[in-house]
Amino acid sequence: MSATTGSPGPKLLGASPRRKRVNRTMEVLSSLAAGLAVAVLVIVIGSVLIKGVSALNLDFLTETPAPFGAPGGGIANAIVGTFLLVLIASAIAVPIGLLIGIHASEFARPRTSDAVKFALDILNGVPTIVTGVFIFGLLVAAHVDIFFVHLGGSQSGYAGAVALAIIMLPIVARSAQEVLGLVPGSLREGAVALGIARWRMVLRIVLPTAAGGLITGAVLGVARVAGETAPLLLTSSIASTAVSWNPGQALSSIPVSIFTLSESASPADHARGWAAALVLIIGVLVLSVLARSLHDRSRRRLRG
Amino acid sequence: MSTANPPAPSPRGGFATAVRRNTVDRIGDPTLRVLATLASAVAIAVILLIAYKVLAGSDTAFSKFGLRFLTTKVWNPVTNQFGAGSFIYGTIVSSAFAMLFAAPLSIAIALYLTELAPRRIRRPVATLVDLLAAIPSVIIGLWGILVMAPFMENHLEPALHSVLGWIPLFGGSPSPYGLLPAIAVLTIMAVPIISAITREVFETVPGDLKEAAYALGATRWEMTRMVILPIARPGIVGASILGLGRALGEAIAVTQVIGGAVAINASLFQPSDTLASRIASQFQSASGTVYISSLFYLAAILLVISLIVNIGARLIVRRGIAA
Numbered sequence: 001m002s003a004t005t006g007s008p009g010p011k012l013l014g015a016s017p018r019r020k021r022v023n024r025t026m027e028v029l030s031s032l033a034a035g036l037a038v039a040v041l042v043i044v045i046g047s048v049l050i051k052g053v054s055a056l057n058l059d060f061l062t063e064t065p066a067p068f069g070a071p072g073g074g075i076a077n078a079i080v081g082t083f084l085l086v087l088i089a090s091a092i093a094v095p096i097g098l099l100i101g102i103h104a105s106e107f108a109r110p111r112t113s114d115a116v117k118f119a120l121d122i123l124n125g126v127p128t129i130v131t132g133v134f135i136f137g138l139l140v141a142a143h144v145d146i147f148f149v150h151l152g153g154s155q156s157g158y159a160g161a162v163a164l165a166i167i168m169l170p171i172v173a174r175s176a177q178e179v180l181g182l183v184p185g186s187l188r189e190g191a192v193a194l195g196i197a198r199w200r201m202v203l204r205i206v207l208p209t210a211a212g213g214l215i216t217g218a219v220l221g222v223a224r225v226a227g228e229t230a231p232l233l234l235t236s237s238i239a240s241t242a243v244s245w246n247p248g249q250a251l252s253s254i255p256v257s258i259f260t261l262s263e264s265a266s267p268a269d270h271a272r273g274w275a276a277a278l279v280l281i282i283g284v285l286v287l288s289v290l291a292r293s294l295h296d297r298s299r300r301r302l303r304g
Numbered sequence: 305m306s307t308a309n310p311p312a313p314s315p316r317g318g319f320a321t322a323v324r325r326n327t328v329d330r331i332g333d334p335t336l337r338v339l340a341t342l343a344s345a346v347a348i349a350v351i352l353l354i355a356y357k358v359l360a361g362s363d364t365a366f367s368k369f370g371l372r373f374l375t376t377k378v379w380n381p382v383t384n385q386f387g388a389g390s391f392i393y394g395t396i397v398s399s400a401f402a403m404l405f406a407a408p409l410s411i412a413i414a415l416y417l418t419e420l421a422p423r424r425i426r427r428p429v430a431t432l433v434d435l436l437a438a439i440p441s442v443i444i445g446l447w448g449i450l451v452m453a454p455f456m457e458n459h460l461e462p463a464l465h466s467v468l469g470w471i472p473l474f475g476g477s478p479s480p481y482g483l484l485p486a487i488a489v490l491t492i493m494a495v496p497i498i499s500a501i502t503r504e505v506f507e508t509v510p511g512d513l514k515e516a517a518y519a520l521g522a523t524r525w526e527m528t529r530m531v532i533l534p535i536a537r538p539g540i541v542g543a544s545i546l547g548l549g550r551a552l553g554e555a556i557a558v559t560q561v562i563g564g565a566v567a568i569n570a571s572l573f574q575p576s577d578t579l580a581s582r583i584a585s586q587f588q589s590a591s592g593t594v595y596i597s598s599l600f601y602l603a604a605i606l607l608v609i610s611l612i613v614n615i616g617a618r619l620i621v622r623r624g625i626a627a
Binding site: 015019020022023026027029030031032033034036037038040041043044045047048051095096097099100102103104106107108112113115116118119120121122123125126127128129130131132133134136137138141166169170173197198199200202223224226227228229230233234237238255258259262263270273274277280281284285288289292 | 329332333335336337339340341342343344346347348350351353354357358360361408409412413415416417420421429431432433434435436438439440441442443444445446447449450451492495496499521523524525526528546549552553554555556559560580583584587588596599600603606607610611613614615618
């Protein structure tokens with residue numbers, strides 16, 4: 001990596017004018033491409049910011065949607081819904097993801113952990129709408145009892161959360177595998193040499209050492225699923241407009257609200273859509289930036 | 305054993321605790337191992353279960369329509385006739401065009417970030433491109449339908465039509481919904497994915513090879529063409545295929561801008577639909593066994609395509625990195 005010099009650039013002593021021209025053109029084109037990508041980001045975020053701010057106020061965050069055609073109203077139900085959905089999804093995906101990471105770094109043979117990695121990569125590539133269809137078939141259309149929770153026959157917050165957990169799992173697990181793999185073997189050997197049991201060594205030495213990276217993975221997972229719409233459309237979207245804390249029923253969510261508002265023909269709904277998008281984008285970008293800085297810091301610490 | 309030397313992680317020692325600890329350890333070790341193994345098994349089981357459930361759900365539609373479903377261009381809940389023909393067409397065209405734009409753009413961005421950009425702005429620009437991937441698709445779609453699509457309808461499409469109207473792709477009248485905005489949206493979503501991986505691959509190109517090219521008098525572009533691109537080719541191909549996988553499966557943003565039409569039009573201006581967006585737009589209103597099963601069938605087609613694409617891409621990337 002150190003070889004990627006900010007290269008002073010060749011002096012091009014002998015290069016013909018044509019070669020120089022081609023070179024220059026390519027340099028300009030690739031700079032333009034980078035500029036274009038940044039410009040699109042700025043335009044999208046700028047649009048959300050400008051159009052969202054005018055419709056965003058405290059009432060928007062604390063009130064439930066206004067009846068059809070009425071002015072005002074908010075997305076309190078969707079904020080609570082998204083909070084609950086993401087909370088339950090994390091409660092499922094984070095522990096499992098962590099255990100998968102532990103399995104890879106402490107117990108599994110290389111071939112096994114390669115197979116698990118492959119499965120996780122494939123899972124990551126499954127279109128989220130297909131995950132939604134899957135959960136629809138598993139937990140919405142069919143009737144199931146999981147412990148004392150009865151699911152099925154209709155959409156539910158649980159179904160939506162499980163779908164989100166499946167999307168989150170590969171993100172959390174892959175980063176856990178990677179980060180735990182970076183924990184120096186000497187730490188483990190030192191702990192074992194002191195006579196500590198393996199599981200204690202994992203819980204008290206390995207996990208704390210990698211804590212920063214593990215949290216990064218979880219935060220990235222949360223940021224990813226907080227904005228997921230497709231699976232919720234099939235599993236938790238036909239919801240009442242009241243604020244509901246009951247995941248046994250379908251919960252509203254910010255992404256699904258944005259989707260519905262964007263499909264409406266009324267400019268008032270578009271304004272609400274922009275405001276909801278602003279709420280979501282602030283949340284997601286804050287989480288992403290947070291994850292990035294945590295990631296860089298923990299990497300520096302682990303790599304030394 | 306555990307009391308032999310004091311600086312153990314837990315300094316509270318004593319014989320009684322040590323004995324209790326040994327008992328706990330006898331349970332703790334295997335428990336952790338079993339839990340961890342189970343968790344890994346869950347990851348593999350979920351994939352298999354998804355495949356099973358989606359295929360099982362499409363059973364009714366499969367026995368009714370068979371493989372004809374893939375080529376039939378009809379979607380009529382009233383007569384209970386369904387087919388995926390036009391959606392497969394829409395999926396392929398929208399993703400293929402998105403790749404046509406996204407792959408060169410991403411390679412150029414990766415080149416800029418690894419070779420051209422001044423050191424100080426490298427990281428900030430890379431961060432911004434990565435953040436583009438973090439924007440939820442529903443927001444890209446919202447922007448697409450309310451900002452980009454009107455611009456395309458009023459400015460871009462008339463301009464394209466007047467200059468290139470003789471090509472069927474740009475024939476027909478401009479419209480607010482259609483393949484073109486869908487292609488744009490998919491390009492926006494694929495670029496950060498492809499450029500991030502491509503950048504990583506570019507960074508693995510050995511510096512002495514680059515310097516050797518420079519020493520022979522190559523310009524920066526000639527060095528890129530003769531050193532970086534050949535070495536990075538498998539990585540670029542793999543990255544592009546991963547981006548393609550993302551584009552094929554994107555449901556929400558596409559649903560918002562594509563117009564949801566059951567039609568095969570040569571013109572990119574006309575409404576169309578993809579497999580993923582059809583599922584997203586129809587599922588809530590779907591009723592009846594055949595109707596729902598047909599949506600499962602669409603999901604099954606999409607799953608098979610994305611599995612092939614993803615596995616292919618991983619294998620290529622892996623081979624490229626190993627080489």
